Amino acid sequence: MTKLSVNVNKIATLRNARGGDVPNLMKMSKDIEKFGAQGITIHPRPDERHIRYQDAHDLKRVVTTELNIEGNPIKKFVDLVLEVKPEQVTLVPDAIDAITSNAGWDTIKNKDFLKEVITEFKRNNIRTSIFVDPVLKMIEGAKETGTDRIELYTEEFATEYDKGNMAAVKSYTYAAVLASDLDIGINAGHDLSLKNIRFFKEEVPNLLEVSIGHALITESLYMGIETVIKSYLEKLS
Numbered sequence: 224m225t226k227l228s229v230n231v232n233k234i235a236t237l238r239n240a241r242g243g244d245v246p247n248l249m250k251m252s253k254d255i256e257k258f259g260a261q262g263i264t265i266h267p268r269p270d271e272r273h274i275r276y277q278d279a280h281d282l283k284r285v286v287t288t289e290l291n292i293e294g295n296p297i298k299k300f301v302d303l304v305l306e307v308k309p310e311q312v313t314l315v316p317d318a319i320d321a322i323t324s325n326a327g328w329d330t331i332k333n334k335d336f337l338k339e340v341i342t343e344f345k346r347n348n349i350r351t352s353i354f355v356d357p358v359l360k361m362i363e364g365a366k367e368t369g370t371d372r373i374e375l376y377t378e379e380f381a382t383e384y385d386k387g388n389m390a391a392v393k394s395y396t397y398a399a400v401l402a403s404d405l406d407i408g409i410n411a412g413h414d415l416s417l418k419n420i421r422f423f424k425e426e427v428p429n430l431l432e433v434s435i436g437h438a439l440i441t442e443s444l445y446m447g448i449e450t451v452i453k454s455y456l457e458k459l460s
C-alpha cells in the first residue's frame with residue numbers, strides 16, 4: 224500500500240491571505256486525517272509565506288498519523304525539526320526565493336553535508352528522506368548519505384504525462400528498482416494529481432508514500448464547489 228500524506232501548504236496560503244484563522248489549519252488537518260489520509264506534510268519556507276514555524280509545533284500536537292516536514296536544511300530549519308520531532312523530515316535543496324521546489328539534490332556533491340544532517344536527525348529518531356531526481360547515480364549517492372528514504376521529484380513526470388508522453392515514467396521505474404535494491408525506501412511528490420497518480424503508482428514499484436498538495440486542494444475546490452453553491456442558493460431562496 225502507498226500512503227497518502229496531504230500537503231497543507233495551500234490551506235495556510237488561504238489562511239494567511241486574510242491574516243486571521245480561516246480556514247483553521249489545525250481543524251482542516253485533523254479532518255484530512257479523519258477522511259483517511261495517512262499523513263500531513265508541510266514545507267515551511269524561510270519567509271513563512273504559507274506554513275509558519277509555529278504551525279509545525281501546533282501540528283505536532285494534533286496530528287495522529289505522521290507529520291512530514293520538508294525543507295532546505297538551513298540552521299533555522301534544522302533547529303525547528305529537532306524541536307518538533309516529526310515522524311519524517313524531507314530535505315529539499317530549494318533556493319530561498321524559489322516559488323516552489325524545482326530540483327533534487329546532487330547527492331554526490333553534497334554527500335558530506337547530507338550525511339552530517341541525516342545522522343543528526345536519525346540520532347533523534349526522525350526518519351529521513353531526501354528529494355532527488357530519478358537519476359541512477361543520484362540514487363547511488365543517496366545510499367552513501369545514510370538516508371532512510373528518497374522522495375522522487377515528480378514534476379517532470381507530471382508535465383510529460385499531460386503531454387501524453389507515458390514513457391517519461393520509465394526513469395522513475397528504474398530509479399525505484401535501484402533504490403529498492405539498495406534498501407532505500409521510496410516516496411514521491413510534486414504535481415501528482417488525480418489524473419496521473421494511478422499510472423505512476425502502477426509503474427513505480429515499492430512506492431511507500433506520496434505527498435500531494437497543490438492538485439489535491441485544487442481538485443477539492445472543484446469537487447466541492449457545486450455543493451457549496453447549492454447550499455447558498457438554498458439559503459437565499
Ligand SMILES: CC(=O)[C@@H](O)[C@H](O)COP(=O)(O)O
Nearest residue numbers: 232266293315323324412413
Ligand atoms: C518538496 C516539494 O515537492 C514541494 O512540492 C513542496 O512541498 C511544495 O511547496 P510549495 O507549496 O511551497 O510549492
Ligand SMILES: NCC(=O)COP(=O)(O)O
Nearest residue numbers: 230412413414434436437
Ligand atoms: N513533496 C511534495 C509535496 O508535498 C506536494 O507537492 P505538490 O503536490 O504541492 O506539488
